[in-house]
Amino acid sequence: MIARERLKSSSIEEAITRMMKQVRGSYSLVVMSPRKLIAARDPFGIRPLSIGKLGDSFVLASETCAFDAINAEFVRDVEPGEVVVIDEKGMRSIRSNCIGESKLCIFEFIYFARPDSIIEGASVYEARKEMGRILAREHPVEADLVIGVPDSGISAAIGYAQESGIPYGEGLIKNRYVGRTFIQPSQSQRETGVRIKLNALRNSIEGKRVVMVDDSIVRGTTSGRIVQMLKDAGAREVHMRISSPPFKWPCYFGTDIPSRKHLVASTNSIEEIREMVGADSLGYLSLEGLSKIEAGTRCGFCTGCFTGQYPMEVPAEEEKEKFERRHY
Ligand code: SF4
Numbered sequence: 001m002i003a004r005e006r007l008k009s010s011s012i013e014e015a016i017t018r019m020m021k022q023v024r025g026s027y028s029l030v031v032m033s034p035r036k037l038i039a040a041r042d043p044f045g046i047r048p049l050s051i052g053k054l055g056d057s058f059v060l061a062s063e064t065c066a067f068d069a070i071n072a073e074f075v076r077d078v079e080p081g082e083v084v085v086i087d088e089k090g091m092r093s094i095r096s097n098c099i100g101e102s103k104l105c106i107f108e109f110i111y112f113a114r115p116d117s118i119i120e121g122a123s124v125y126e127a128r129k130e131m132g133r134i135l136a137r138e139h140p141v142e143a144d145l146v147i148g149v150p151d152s153g154i155s156a157a158i159g160y161a162q163e164s165g166i167p168y169g170e171g172l173i174k175n176r177y178v179g180r181t182f183i184q185p186s187q188s189q190r191e192t193g194v195r196i197k198l199n200a201l202r203n204s205i206e207g208k209r210v211v212m213v214d215d216s217i218v219r220g221t222t223s224g225r226i227v228q229m230l231k232d233a234g235a236r237e238v239h240m241r242i243s244s245p246p247f248k249w250p251c252y253f254g255t256d257i258p259s260r261k262h263l264v265a266s267t268n269s270i271e272e273i274r275e276m277v278g279a280d281s282l283g284y285l286s287l288e289g290l291s292k293i294e295a296g297t298r299c300g301f302c303t304g305c306f307t308g309q310y311p312m313e314v315p316a317e318e319e320k321e322k323f324e325r326r327h328y
Helices: 002-008 012-022 063-068 105-112 124-138 154-164 187-195 221-232 270-276 285-296 317-327
Strands: 030-031 037-041 052-054 057-061 073-077 081-089 090-094 146-147 172-176 196-202 207-213 237-242 283-285
Touching: 002 012, 012 030, 012 037, 012 081, 030 057, 037 057, 052 063, 052 105, 090 207, 090 221, 090 317, 154 207, 154 317, 187 221, 196 221, 207 221, 221 237, 221 270, 270 283, 285 317
Parallel strands: 146 207, 207 237, 237 283
Antiparallel strands: 030 037, 037 081, 052 057, 052 073, 081 090, 172 196
16 A cells, blocks of 8 residues: 555655555554655554664664663654654654544553563553552452462562562463463464463462462463463462453454454353363452553553454454454
């Protein structure tokens, strides 16, 4: 579309701006032409995109932790709908697609982003700890140890421990050589993945009542295996706490999550899920609790997969599945 629009435009940035008026959905783009570096974020800013500076040069990244890695300085986020053009004259901005409403994917704070990133003015680490603190207030339990499911459950577990006064410790050790099971395509790959990915630390959990904090439950199979792993290693009780609300609706904005029939929370009650995963108790962070993190950021959030309310009109679920079958 950019190439087609380029034929009718006087510059590449104009072609990108015209394309943005026609495309619906989520995107963060970095485009290079022979003389320009251009960044563009969809009008709702569903995915993050940040600008940094390295000496006299500008750099762009989806997460600010990338700037730390190259010793660049974070300048600011690309605004939702903004097109940023960087060339030999410096940096300038086109804001004709800025609608003044932002709907960042809340899963960036729950799961995707690295804890050492700053998104829309807020530390991902602090936001996750705050989720854990709220979770502890909403779902207290008598226990001896709080552990997090690595990696994204760790910060929330620290927050849960701080708020509840129950000691925090390590209970699951991650094999650092494997990737995320969440995005592996087949069930058998995911199941083998869990066993390869995590191992219980028997010395830490044996004989204890353990609070296990994770960021989400998608299908439920991974959670069930982790609970079993802790019990096999001698945990007396396992209380599962989830630092996000029940995941009930599909995502239309690029997050690879299954259709509703595979989302355990869309067809089961919390008690049924608890039984399925074999935990002694189960508590999810409420939507109201989660939305409290908005106060620390400069943006609004998409919470579509919890509420079924999306920032824009979405096609029927069957259409999404047909589209994905055609394209992936
Ligand atoms: S539907 Fe959920 S995963 Fe998808 S963009 Fe919205 S919050 Fe993120």
